[in-house]
Amino acid sequence: MIESFVVVVRAIIAFFTLLIFTRILGKQQISQLSFFDYITGITIGSIAATLTTDLTSRAWPHWVGLFLWTLLVFIFQWITLKGRNIAKYIDGEPxxxxxxxxxxxxxxxxxxxxxxxxxxxxxxxxxxxxxxxxxxxxxxxxxxxxxxxxxxLPLTPKDIGLLTSYKGISRELIYDGKVMEQNLNYIGKDEKWLLNQIRSNGFGSFDEVFLVLIDESNKLFIDGYRDSRNEKEPKTLE
CATH class of the missing domain: 3.30.240.20 (bsu07140 like domains)
Structure with a gap:
């Protein structure tokens, strides 16, 4: 019972330590990995796992090792940012x-x-x-x-001089059955208008709708929880 409690405590410590250190190292560690990132990621993960489950040794030395490895990776990241030749040696070249x-x-x-x-x-x-x-x-x-x-290369509208409308980024009006009030206010509409839109597409209430998106051209995309429902094509608002 005591050992299980110790594992839980050490796991929590290792988890939050890794979370903090990963945030410090940045997104590079979770993007497409270079050989250097791959090696350091495996090593740091292995140390964290040992910190969690190895009850035959003290936790402190493992934590120090985890900290030092993270510090070394951080230093090497800084060096590679400053020195192009060193970066070539560590990460290689395309x-x-x-x-x-x-x-x-x-x-x-x-x-x-x-x-x-x-x-x-x-x-x-x-x-x-x-x-x-x-x-x-x-x-x-x-x-x-x-x-x-x-x-x-595939033919694009630009190649044939065809003008296309701006799409922009779609905004969520309903997500998982919940109305996104902020986005609804942004487009100058209210819940009554939104309810009319989903009813015209065969839905009775917001709870029946999983997702509603609206793009810059005012086209609605509506997806319900019941995939078998025959939904209408996205339409342009009047």
């Missing part, structure tokens, strides 16, 4: 693996990538013809960035 439709075999060997790995990454980007690629860059996180040749 590598061009396809240039004007041609595979750079030497680059693949240096990055220890097989042709099969490259083809897999290309397919994940909806590219099935290498000849369509102008540049393919292997990022330090392992992601593949692709620039297609001009003739292989």
């Amino acid at each position: 590598a061009i693996v396809i240039l004007k439709g041609k595979i750079m075999e030497d680059t693949l060997k240096k990055t220890r990538y097989r042709a099969a790995d490259l083809l897999k990454l290309l397919r994940s980007k909806d590219v099935f013809e290498i000849s369509e690629v102008e540049y393919a860059v292997l990022e330090t996180s392992g992601e593949l960035s692709i620039l297609k040749k001009a003739e292989s």
Whole structure:
């Protein structure tokens, strides 16, 4: 019973310590990981796990180790921000693996990538013809960035001189059955108006609606809890 209580206390300490340290290190640690971030993330997580469950040793040394690892990562982040050459050594550099439709075999060997790995990454980007690629860059996180040749790019409204309306960001008017009063006031409408809108789409009350969005062109998107309900197309407000 006492050991269980100790585990609970140490788990709470480890959780909030990791939470605080992660906030200090910033979003870089939770985005696409470089090799350095991957190693430090595993190590810090392992120390936190040991801090939680290893009851044969004192908690204090584990916490000190967790703090020191976090401090070292913070220092290295600061150094890499100040020194470009050091950043190259720690995180590596992006590598061009396809240039004007041609595979750079030497680059693949240096990055220890097989042709099969490259083809897999290309397919994940909806590219099935290498000849369509102008540049393919292997990022330090392992992601593949692709620039297609001009003739292989999809046609856009701008290419044919077609003007499109501004979409903007949609605002939530109802979320999980609850009316978002602030957003409703922002567009100059009230709950009576909103209720009329959802009733015209076959809903009897706010409780039946999971989500209502309105965009800059005043189009409503309404989604109810019952997916089998036949909902109308988004409409423009009068």
